[in-house]
Each structure stands twice: as structure tokens, then as C-alpha cells.
Amino acid sequence: MPLTYEQYTAVDLTERITSAVSIVGNLFIILTFFFSSSFDKPINRLIFFASWGNIGSSISCMISDLGPASLMERSKFNASGICQVQAFLVQMFRGVDCYWAFFMAINVYLVFFRGYTTHQLRKLDIWYLLACYGLSFIPAFVFLFVSTKERGHVYGSAIVWCWISEEWDWMRLVFLYGIVWITILFAFIVYFMAAKVIWSKREHLNGFLNPLNETPFANTITTEIEIIYEERSIVKDASDQGISENVLPCDQYVVDIQATPQQQYQQQDTQVYQMRRMRSLTREVAQSETNPEAWLYARVAILFFIAMIITWVPASVNRIWQMADPSAINFSLNYIESLMLSLQGVWNVIVYVITSQTACQRLAYQLFPRSSRKKTRLPSGSPERYPSGGKQRLESVASK
Structure with a gap:
């Protein structure tokens, strides 16, 4: 049974309102990342890249039912421009968030199990950009020119918007939903492995497990102690040691002692051994030699993954419903799907703000100095960004 006029209107209004909110949110991400160094952190970089795709997806939702409506008096062989x-x-932008979640999962794997630093991850960004938008562009562009006499154009009405038409329904599964499900499965496996590591250190990661704690490692202090060993002669002259030669007589006896020479000692008395360094850390998590940015990066990636799950579970359920009964159109599932997909940008900006609380407070203070002075008190010594050196290890933000 097709949707009624009232149902179409409800879907249309919901899509346009939520899409407008998503566009505003994505513009906030782009502008703050470009013009404020406080937001320019490695953990925000992939969200910034994904926001461009969210804008394209939101524009498609803003068009809403104008696309299918333009086909009302046309045959399936006469394509409408809009x-x-x-x-x-x-097709180009709807699955972009899933691709970025996939790449974030790869980065989490590299950080936790291959020892990558944020500096090394940054070198992979260009390849992620090419893979994400390049692989999306190829099928989206090719489908514009695919048409057959039996099925018509690939692009056509998909109930609440234009996409791959029902005559080419199998392509929806292959070129979007199948890819989405694979990326979700892969990301879930990686995050499950990472969660085991995090859970094993849960007693020392109370701040990390709280998503509202932007700097859980702020109290971690690194202390470097240099210990220099100097070889001393085992036997010294008695005069050097200040030992008196007047010794009380005692019974004499002989003890035969044999010892194996220790090869590690060198012969020169004054040679300085190689300096050894010990790092004393207040948290055992530092023993993994993973820097704070890497742990925070993992937390952001997990939050981004949760946002993707919220977005794509309703769409996947609706897809399975339509595959089971192509003639049935469920208004509730279509409405929830259109709502969640058009809110992609909103979920991303929520994650972005959670991971940039201090930067948002600074921005509010700059834009509204009087009101912000009364309501917001910035923490002293709060870093604008974490250092991203290639050889970086856990260091105290508070100690700098």
C-alpha cells in the first residue's frame, strides 16, 4: 500500500528540518576546524573530512520528495534532472560516514596493536580521502549513464527520495547496504578487541571511560630519572680506604673461594656505563607506550561508530523488510529511516563538541565575552591541542 499524502508530508517536513540542522552543524565543524587552532586536533580531523560528505547527504534530504514528484508524469525511460x-x-554521500568509521577502525587497530603514533596516522589521511570519496564517486557517476530498455534508468524513485529505482533493487544491496554492513562488522571486531584492552585497564581509565572528560590523562606525570653507573675497582689500597694497618691478632685460617669472572664488567675502572632511563608513570596504561592522543582517538572513533549504528540500524531494518515483502511499504520504518539518515550531521557535531569542550568554551568566551565570563570558567593551563610528535609518549599536560 503506498503512502498517503499526509504521510508524505510528514516525511517531507521532517527531512527538511533535520537536514537544515545537520547542515548548520557541519558548517560549524568546518568553520571552527579551519579558523580556530583549538579545534585543529588529530582526533577531530576525520570528523572534519566526513562533514563534507554529510553536507552532500543533507542536501539530498533537503530535496526530499521533489525528486520522486518530478517523475509523476514521466516514464521510467525519461529521466528527470532533479x-x-x-x-x-x-549514492555519492549517503554511505560516507560508514567509510570514515571503517578508516577510524583501521586507525584504532594500528594504534592499539601496531604501535602507530598520531603523526604516522596523519600520513594516511590522503589515502583515506581518495578511497572514501573516490570509491563513492565512481559508481555514483557511472549510474547516471546506465539504462536499459527493460528496466529504464538506474536512478529513479525510491519512495521518499530518488535513488536506485526498484527495477535495479539488487544494486542497493551491493553498492550501499552491503558495504555498510561489512564496515560495521569490521569496526565492531576492532572495537571489541580494543575494548578488551581498555577493560583490562579499567581501574586506571575511569576518566577515559567517561566521554565527557576531555582530558582524562591531564594528571599523568612523566618523570625521567638518569642513573649513571661507574665501575669502581673491587680492591683498593688500604691507605685509600682509610683503613688502619694496626690489626688485632687473630687466629689464622684459610678459605678457598672460587668465583666465575663476570663478563659484563669491563676492565677500565672509570668507564661510564650506558645511561639507563626509567619512566615513572602514575597510570599503568602508560606502560603500553601508547600516547594520550592515541587513547583519545580511540574514544572518538568509538563514539563515531555508535553514531553510525544509530543512523543505520533503522535503515537496515527497513531494507530487510522491503526485501521480504517488496509490495509492502511500512510508513513507520520509512519515517524513522529518513529521520535518522538526515540527522547524520547532528550526530557528528555532537561527537565533535564532546571531544572539543575546552575549545568550545574558548570560542564562546571570544564571541560572548561578558556572558561567558559569568557562566564559563576555563581551566587554567588547558591545552589548545595535544602534541602530535611522531615519538610522543604519555606526558603530563598539566606539567607543561
Whole structure:
């Protein structure tokens, strides 16, 4: 049974309102990342890259039912321009968040199990950009020109928007939903492995496990102690040692002692051994030699993954429903799917703000100095960004 006019109107209004909010949120991410160094942190970089795709997806949602409506008096062989544009935007940008979640999961794996630093991860960004938007662009562009006499154009009406038409329904599964499910499965496996590491250190990661704690490692202090060993002669002259030669007589006896020479001692008396360093850390998590940015990066990636799950579970359920009964159209599932997909940018900006609380407070103080002075008190010594050196290890932010 097709949707009624009232149901179409409800979907249309919801999509446009939530898409407008998403666009505003994505513009906030882009502008703050570009113009404020406080937001320019490695943990925000991939969210910034994903926000461009969210804008494209939100524009397709803003078009809403104008795409399918333009096909009302056309045959499936006579494509509508606005429908083709909307379908291209959907195919190009709808799955971008999933691809970025996939790449974030790869980075978490590299950090936790391959010892990568944030400096090394930064070198991978260009390849992620090419893979994400390049692999999305190829099928989206090719589908504009695919048409057959039996099925018509690939792009056509998909109930609440234009996308891959029902005659090419199998392509929806192959070129979007299948990829989404694979990325979710891969990311889930990686985050499960990382969660085991985090859980094993849970007693020392109370701040890390709280997503509202932006700097859980602020109290971690690194102390470097240099210990220099100097070889001393085992036997010295009695005069050097200040020992008196007047010794009381005693019974004499002989003891035969044999010892194996220790090869590690060198012969020169004054040679200085190689300096050894010990790092005393207040948290055992530092023993893994993973720097704070890496742990925070993992937390952001997990939050981003949760946002992706919230977005794609309703869409996946609706897809399975339609595969089971193609003739049935469930208004509730279609409404929730359109709502969640158009809110992609909102979920991303929520994650972005959670990971940039101090930067947001600074921005509010700059824009509204009087009101911010009364309501917000910035922590002293709060870092604008974490250092991202390639050889970086756990260091105290408070100690700098």
C-alpha cells in the first residue's frame, strides 16, 4: 500500500528540518576546524573530512520528495534532472560516514596493536580521502549513464527520495547496504578487541571511560630519572680506604673461594656505563607506550561508530523488510529511516563538541565575552591541542 499524502508530508517536513540542522552543524565543524587552532586536533580531523560528505547527504534530504514528484508524469525511460541530481547525491554521500568509521577502525587497530603514533596516522589521511570519496564517486557517476530498455534508468524513485529505482533493487544491496554492513562488522571486531584492552585497564581509565572528560590523562606525570653507573675497582689500597694497618691478632685460617669472572664488567675502572632511563608513570596504561592522543582517538572513533549504528540500524531494518515483502511499504520504518539518515550531521557535531569542550568554551568566551565570563570558567593551563610528535609518549599536560 503506498503512502498517503499526509504521510508524505510528514516525511517531507521532517527531512527538511533535520537536514537544515545537520547542515548548520557541519558548517560549524568546518568553520571552527579551519579558523580556530583549538579545534585543529588529530582526533577531530576525520570528523572534519566526513562533514563534507554529510553536507552532500543533507542536501539530498533537503530535496526530499521533489525528486520522486518530478517523475509523476514521466516514464521510467525519461529521466528527470532533479531526480538524477538527488540520486547522485544519495549514492555519492549517503554511505560516507560508514567509510570514515571503517578508516577510524583501521586507525584504532594500528594504534592499539601496531604501535602507530598520531603523526604516522596523519600520513594516511590522503589515502583515506581518495578511497572514501573516490570509491563513492565512481559508481555514483557511472549510474547516471546506465539504462536499459527493460528496466529504464538506474536512478529513479525510491519512495521518499530518488535513488536506485526498484527495477535495479539488487544494486542497493551491493553498492550501499552491503558495504555498510561489512564496515560495521569490521569496526565492531576492532572495537571489541580494543575494548578488551581498555577493560583490562579499567581501574586506571575511569576518566577515559567517561566521554565527557576531555582530558582524562591531564594528571599523568612523566618523570625521567638518569642513573649513571661507574665501575669502581673491587680492591683498593688500604691507605685509600682509610683503613688502619694496626690489626688485632687473630687466629689464622684459610678459605678457598672460587668465583666465575663476570663478563659484563669491563676492565677500565672509570668507564661510564650506558645511561639507563626509567619512566615513572602514575597510570599503568602508560606502560603500553601508547600516547594520550592515541587513547583519545580511540574514544572518538568509538563514539563515531555508535553514531553510525544509530543512523543505520533503522535503515537496515527497513531494507530487510522491503526485501521480504517488496509490495509492502511500512510508513513507520520509512519515517524513522529518513529521520535518522538526515540527522547524520547532528550526530557528528555532537561527537565533535564532546571531544572539543575546552575549545568550545574558548570560542564562546571570544564571541560572548561578558556572558561567558559569568557562566564559563576555563581551566587554567588547558591545552589548545595535544602534541602530535611522531615519538610522543604519555606526558603530563598539566606539567607543561
